[in-house]
Amino acid sequence: MAGVSSFSDTFSRAARGALTGLLAAFTALAVAKLVAGLVRPATGPVTVVGGAVTDRTRAVVKDFAISTFGENDKAVLRLGILMVLADLARQAGVDTWRQWSYxxxxxxxxxxxxxxxxxxxRTVQTEQRTRTIPDGASGRHSVFVTVPQTTGTA
Structure with missing residues (x-):
């Protein structure tokens, strides 16, 4: 049926989107780590986020992490941060806009x-226009183009 994607096409697009999101996040982390290494070698994006999380965590939770994971508590925290980031990147890759042509x-x-x-x-975007903030733009987007009259062949 024309215009209808099969499950395998939809899955394949979702898998490509997820992979794209993960690759984008990995690239961003690698660049951030490289820049951090040049500017302040002891820091990196995951270390900074881990420090911010630790600073805002209640003592009872910190004590639990230390007693449960021992000296590996920081490694577990970093792994958790990377897992959350990977999931967010995967979702963003699946849910982002796609380039199209006609x-x-x-x-x-x-x-x-x-x-x-x-x-x-496959829910179609509403016709009602809304601003980008707070929930993202909505509505049909239109442009006017003028195609010139051609006078001959090249």
Whole structure:
């Protein structure tokens, strides 16, 4: 059926999206670690986040982590941070906008091109326009283009 994706197509897009999100997060972490190493070698993004989490954690939770994991408490904290980051990156990769194209034989003159998005469940974006903040932009996006009259072949 035209216009309907099969499960394998949808799964494949989701897997590619997840992989893209993970690769983007890995690249961002690697660059941040490199820059941190040049500026302040003792810090890195995961270390800084771990310190911020530790500073804001109640003593009873810290004591539990130390008694449960011993000297490995910091390693467990870093692993937890990386796991949360990986999951967020995976979700972001699946849920982000996709580049699209449409083969169009344009005729000379003015044309209004209108697009709307669909989500992972194929729910079409509402026509009602909203601002980006606080919940993200909504509504149809349109642009007006003018296709010039051609006078001959090259």
């Amino acid at each position: 083969p169009w034989q344009a005729t000379p003159g003015g044309h209004t091109i209108t697009v709307r998005a669909t989500d992972g469940t």
